[in-house]
Amino acid sequence: MSRQDLSSNNDNNNERRYCICQKREDELNEQDDNDDFMIECDGCNGWFHGKCVSLADRIADDIEKYFCAECSKNYGPSIFKPKQNQHRRDYSDGNAEQKPVQSGTKDFIKQLKRKTFLDCEPVIVRAKGDQLTSEHLFANGFTKPILISSRDGLELTLPDRTITLQEINKLIGPEQHVDIIDCEKQVIYKMSFNDYVEYFESYDRNKIYNVLSLEVSNTKYVL
Ligand SMILES: [Zn+2]
């Protein structure tokens, strides 16, 4: 499987047509979304836009052999990289045995769950919302983590505790894109918040995707 960003496509053959959208070489860069990528079919060696074949980059990265819709009829569905280890971000690395456990991997999480941690009480300060004022911080400094036990008086506008992802999705609009990190691979991808919510609520989640940040200014969320 080969994947390439559109900007690095240097073939000068202008007659050749690409993808199911039948673009010419010189039209390939006109796609208004510069996050799009192309993937090569291992059956016909044709190139396809991820978007045109509904394939997200986060999934394409896990594919070892990609077959387009036409070729799938003969070769079957695309083949995913085999999982050869449970402790490396490159889980198809067959020579991983001697390599150390990396954070985010399945083995790392197993080890983390077995670990016991020291009580945090000696290193935190507890305060109520109305005690956390600038005067208090100027007088006492901010040298330890502060755990706010009651949000009353914080003068921060916080959403209702029962707010759901669906409600946030409605407020910020489904076209809002977020940076997510595939925790196991430690690779950052972009996805629409709508896709994120769909993935989060699906039953066959085999990945942990963390949203890195969600920009809500200029959306109904804050208005
Ligand atoms: Zn296309």
Ligand SMILES: [Zn+2]
């Ligand atoms: Zn093909």
